Amino acid sequence: MTIAIGDHGHYSAIRDWHLGDVDRRDLRPASADGLSRTGRWMHETALRDGQDALADGITYPFGQAECPRCASVFTIADEYASSNRPVM
Template sequence: MVNWAQLYDWNSDVDRVPKLLDRVEREDDGEAWAELGRRLILEHDLVSPAGIAALPRLVRLAPGSAEARHLAGEIMERAAGHHGADDLLAASVDAIAEFGILLDRHLASRPADYVVTFRALLAVREQYHWANVLGDFTDDFYDLPCPHCATQVTIAIGEYGRYSAIRDWNQGDVERRDLRPTPIEKLSGIGRWMHETVSRDRQVVLAEGR
């Protein structure tokens, strides 16, 4: 049983979130959904303790509500951050597993919100890094250190090209090198699962982003 009196949202309130959840359970209220988002998610970076507590109820609504599905996904993407509600997250393991089944089923229908749903499923699988950085590979940039010399390198994957480069403020991309995709048979772990999932769902651009 959730003790809402101890669970603050980002407005420092303890009683508003359960009332809003009651409201969206009764009817699809756009204003209530918008307010829930503001109270549960802080500038798309952190989730409030009330957000973790709300997760099971959002999962119950998710089969019939895109708003519930998206908000639950945003909460899961931030579940590895500091929220002070690890006990509630652990107690939600069954709801999270149910959410994962729902998300996978939704992906198989090849929906318009495929990437958003895929990121949520990655978070359910505790792949929080990919859940927060994965784009749609049409205009994506990833900055990371070179594994050999630690130089900051920009990885570009999109319609304009797929390459690595050192980004210079004045000269633009220098030391540009074309990327070589990893052969499918050499993929393993989460990389293989990601490729198999998007290939199953005929998401060609995502599949080729390997």
């Protein structure tokens, strides 16, 4: 599964070598008011600097995605942090 956030959309999908991203599911962005700590700082900095598209994009990694295979919904940032946690 891949998470895409950018000019081509905001979605989760199965990445196929020949077909590209298939079975796309729209991401569910976090509300700007619901962002905490780093997300809020990043969003506020982008807005302050007139980077509205970036500010909008920042809400997606802190939002939710749906797995195209099993339809489970998860928080993108939490899953990323869990997958990239140092081995203890």
